[in-house]
Structure formats: C-alpha cells, structure tokens
Amino acid sequence: MKGNDALLALVRAFTAADFPYMVVGSYSSNFFGIPRSTKDADVVVHLPPERWVELPGILPDGIDLDDQMSFEMVTSTRREILRVAGSIFEIELFRLSDDPHDRSRFSRRRKEEIFPGECVYLPTPEDVIVQKLRWAASAKRPKDFSDTVAVMQVQGTGLDWNYIEEWCGKHGTLNLMQEAMSEARSTWRALD
Secondary structure (H helix, E strand, C coil): CCHHHHHHHHHHHHHHHCCCEEEEHHHHHHHHCCCCCCCEEEEEECCCHHHHHHHHHHCCCCEEEEEEEEEECCCCEEEEEEEECCCCCEEEEEECCCCHHHHHHHHCCEEEEEECCEEEEECCHHHHHHHHHHHHHHHCCHHHHHHHHHHHHHHHHHCCHHHHHHHHHHHCCHHHHHHHHHHHHHHHHHHC
C-alpha cells in the first residue's frame, strides 16, 4: 500500500468510527505551500482516553499499530506509530494535548480536498505556519522553516497575520516569523 492510499484508508476508518482527527505536518504544508516528498503522515486525534482501546480494531488492512508508544517533544503529547505493510511509509498519531495552540488549531480545522475527490480535515494555513515555526525553533529542523516560507509564499497576503503574530508572540517565535516573511516577500513582489 502506498503512503497516500494508507492515509486515505485511515481517515476513512476514522470518519466511520467517529474519531475526530486532523492531518498535520508535511501533508498540510504541502497542501497550502509548495509540495515536497515525505515518508510519513502526521495526524492529531481527539479522543477520550477510554476510546483509544478501539484503535487497533478500526485500522484498515495493511496498517498496524507499533508496540512502542513515545512522546512528541514540543507539546509533550503521546504519539503512536502506525506501520504500513510493505512500505517504509508510516503514520504518526498524536493525541490532542491541552496545549492552548494545539486546542485552538484543532477547533479551527477545516475540510479540504487534498486528493481528487477526497476531503480530509486540515489545520488552517495560519496554524500550519504557527506550528511549523514552533517546531523549527524547538527541534531545529530546517525543513520546518522552509515549509513555513513555502506556505507564506503560496498563501501570500491573504493570511490572518494578526492571528499568526499573536501565537508566535506567545511561543517566542516572532523573530523566526519575521525571517520567514522576509524570504516569502520576494515571491509576493514578483507576483505584483
């Protein structure tokens, strides 16, 4: 099973089981920005603790739950790894945390057609930027900064900059936001 097929099978299973979810990470930045290759998908799931036991029973054929649970360092939330049979592609499931931005971006999620005829829940482009800058600052991953610039380049001046600035101020990433905007502005000028 290919990565996109595995992700679509999983979100269909989540929808059927009434598991509220949101696809984040590179899939969301690819949708709102400039696509790049990825070997995984990240999905935030919002379930009460007692419903997590249902997860193994709803997984589509060819997707298996890894025995090892870990933690995501930025929001300190639990992370489950799903392995896709016959592939290096994996899906990381993150439990919705009590982090204020994590809660805010989940409440603002919206359905988008990321594949022809297939809609999934994604964060807003503003929330992609805020979270990617947060990861860029804490995990020091250059791809998160590049993804931020790409989303800014594609979405341009139509973004809710007050919302972005407010959260970046709370996260201490205003300098990174300004740096990303500076890189993105060259594209905006070229389009004028």
